[in-house]
Amino acid sequence: MRRGSRGTLFPxxxxxxxxxxxxxxxxxxxxxxxxxxxxxxVVGMSTVLGLLSFAxxxxxxxxxxxxxxxxxxxxxxxxxxxAFAIQKNGEAGExxxxxxxxxxxxxxxxxxxxxxxxxxxxxxYLVELDISWKEKGRLRSQSYRTILSQEIPxxxxxxxxxxx
Numbered sequence: 001m002r003r004g005s006r007g008t009l010f011p012x013x014x015x016x017x018x019x020x021x022x023x024x025x026x027x028x029x030x031x032x033x034x035x036x037x038x039x040x041x042v043v044g045m046s047t048v049l050g051l052l053s054f055a056x057x058x059x060x061x062x063x064x065x066x067x068x069x070x071x072x073x074x075x076x077x078x079x080x081x082x083a084f085a086i087q088k089n090g091e092a093g094e095x096x097x098x099x100x101x102x103x104x105x106x107x108x109x110x111x112x113x114x115x116x117x118x119x120x121x122x123x124x125y126l127v128e129l130d131i132s133w134k135e136k137g138r139l140r141s142q143s144y145r146t147i148l149s150q151e152i153p154x155x156x157x158x159x160x161x162x163x164x
Contacts, residue, residue: 071106072144075129076103078112081153083127088100092152095125100132109133115148123150 029037084092095115103109111131118124125148132141152160 067106068142071109071131072102072129073105074106075111075113075131076146076148079127079148081155083113083115083148084101084153085148086152086156090152092150095150103131117148124148125150 005019039114058113072163079098081097083095085096087093095113097115100112103111108134109131111129113130115125116127116128118126127146127148129144130141131144132139134140
C-alpha cells in the first residue's frame with residue numbers, strides 16, 4: 001500500500017529511500033493548516049464554554065426556585081398552625097395580619113401575610129403572602145396567594161380527642 005509521495009494513498013507517508021536520497025519530504029503542517037485548526041478549536045471551545053455558562057445559570061435559577069418553594073411551604077404550614085387563634089369558646093378566631101416574621105428554618109427570609117375573607121363562602125380566606133430578603137444590599141420580595149380555611153389547628157384537634 002505504501003507507494004511513496006506521488007499518487008499514494010497516504011501522501012504524508014514517505015519511504016526511507018526518498019528521505020535518504022535527499023528528496024524534499026514535507027514534514028509537519030503548514031502555518032495555514034495550523035491556523036485553520038486553531039480557529040476550529042477556538043470556535044468549538046467557545047461553544048462549549050458558552051453552554052457550560054448557560055447550564056450553570058439554569059442550575060442556579062432552579063436551586064433558587066426550589067428554595068423558594070420550600071420557604072413558601074414552611075410559611076403556609078406556619079399559617080395553618082397559627083393564623084387562626086383559638087377563642088375562649090374553643091372555636092377558631094379571625095386571622096390577624098402578620099408583618100415581617102422570620103420564615104421557619106430559612107435564615108434571612110421574612111414574610112408578611114394579609115387575609116381577606118371570601119364574601120361568598122364563610123370561613124374561607126384569600127391569603128396574600130409577601131416573602132422578602134436582601135440580595136446584594138437590596139431588598140427583594142416575591143408575592144404569592146393561597147386560600148386557607150378557618151379551622152382549628154391539627155395539633156389542637158388531636159388534643160381534643162377522647163383518650164381511652
